[in-house]
Amino acid sequence: MFIGFDYGTANCSVAKMEHGKPELLKLEGNNVYIPxxxxxxxxxxxxxxxxxxxxxxxxxxxxxxxxxxxxxFNREESIELEASDLAFGNAALDLYLEDPSDTYYVKSPKSFLGASGLRDVQVSFFEDLVCAMMDNIKRNAEAHTNQIITDTVIGRPVNFHGRDSEVANQQAESILLKAAKRAGFKNVEFQFEPVAAGLEYEATLSDNKTVLVVDIGGGTTDCSLIEMGPSWRGQADRTQSLLAHSGQRVGGNDLDIALAFKQLMAPFGLGSKTTANIVMPTIQFWNPIAINSVDAQSDFYSRANLATLNQLKKDAQEPEKLARLLDVFHETLGYRIVRQAEEAKIALSEQPQYRVMMQVLSEQLEVDIDFNDMVEAIASPKQKMAELVKEAVEQGGVTPDAIFMTGGSARSPILRGAVQKILPNIPVVSGNYFGSVTAGLARWAEVCFK
Structure with a gap:
């Protein structure tokens, strides 16, 4: 049996082909998406x-x-590991929120796979992480279908880490391939995520079109300019239909981090001063929430940085704020703060104001954010996403007939507006924001393995 596998930054999902149509499989209870x-x-x-x-x-x-x-290490720490000690998806998040300081928690390991400067041991560790998650997903999908899954097409971004970094792309794809093989997949192929999403949209077309696919995922934004329609449907060689690609590691996570930094870090000391009237170092408020950066997380949660944070508290005009930052360090609260920002981002897409309620130990902090605050906070990542749209169109040299937007963050009216500003009067269409890539991967798996 074959499946399409979207190993996403925010969520994972898989699909099989059933009677000529993709069907997403249940991976966590009745949910077809697993964080x-x-x-x-x-x-x-x-x-x-x-x-x-x-x-x-x-x-x-x-x-x-x-x-x-x-x-x-586990023996030295007297840890007798049980199979149930590892949790995935929502169960993993619940475990972390219940006891952040005593839980090792990872969100979006895909963000790290193309990072530069990783040592062999770190690459091996990420391979283990991905393998454990893929193994869990494969077993759940097999339980849903009562079939053994042997073959898969895995989606990948145009660029895992930065622009045109082929070394990063090779490293990340190698980790995914090894992890998939260890998890039990016999045959593994890869397909660009925006191309996969385009294949799903193509299934709805009765005429040939030039379509710009804009896939704004959790970790990356990818654009593909594609000739598609009845003339291309089902062909194994799509080389001539793929006119241009652009992609960068900037996605929904970056929007959440930017919003968290601009709006939620002031209670922890951002913008405050020392008794010598020197502004607190910005890096100390960026690193704890930069959850997609190995270096930032390592630097903030290092033992050496604890001494720095204690000294900043002693020197602070408002030491109570730095005390909260120390709580972030001791309780590993960076993920929790970014999650609060994500909830605010989602709410502000539908309402003008939102009140964030942050729990830091026994203290509850309240921060009010309005829509304009969010627009200002995410201006930089929004601009990077817009540049990728320009790049793909200029590279292809063709104005698209339609823009197909997919990915969770493609629902944002701010980002949709930015795309429409670049390409006015071009219709913007959408399908399943979360499932288009998965469905397209299943369609491509049918071409590869049937």
């Missing part, structure tokens, strides 16, 4: 879980080294 999250007692628990409970062995010598170290 891209994992929780465990420790970072080291992932490798041990795969080996001990899933009989998934390391891929190479580096992986074996990671596994040995993981088992030794």
């Amino acid at each position: 891209s999250t994992l929780a465990a007692p420790t970072r080291e628990s992932v490798a041990e879980y795969l080996f001990k409970f899933r009989d998934i062995k390391p891929y190479d010598a580096i992986g074996e080294q990671v596994l040995r170290r993981a088992i030794a």
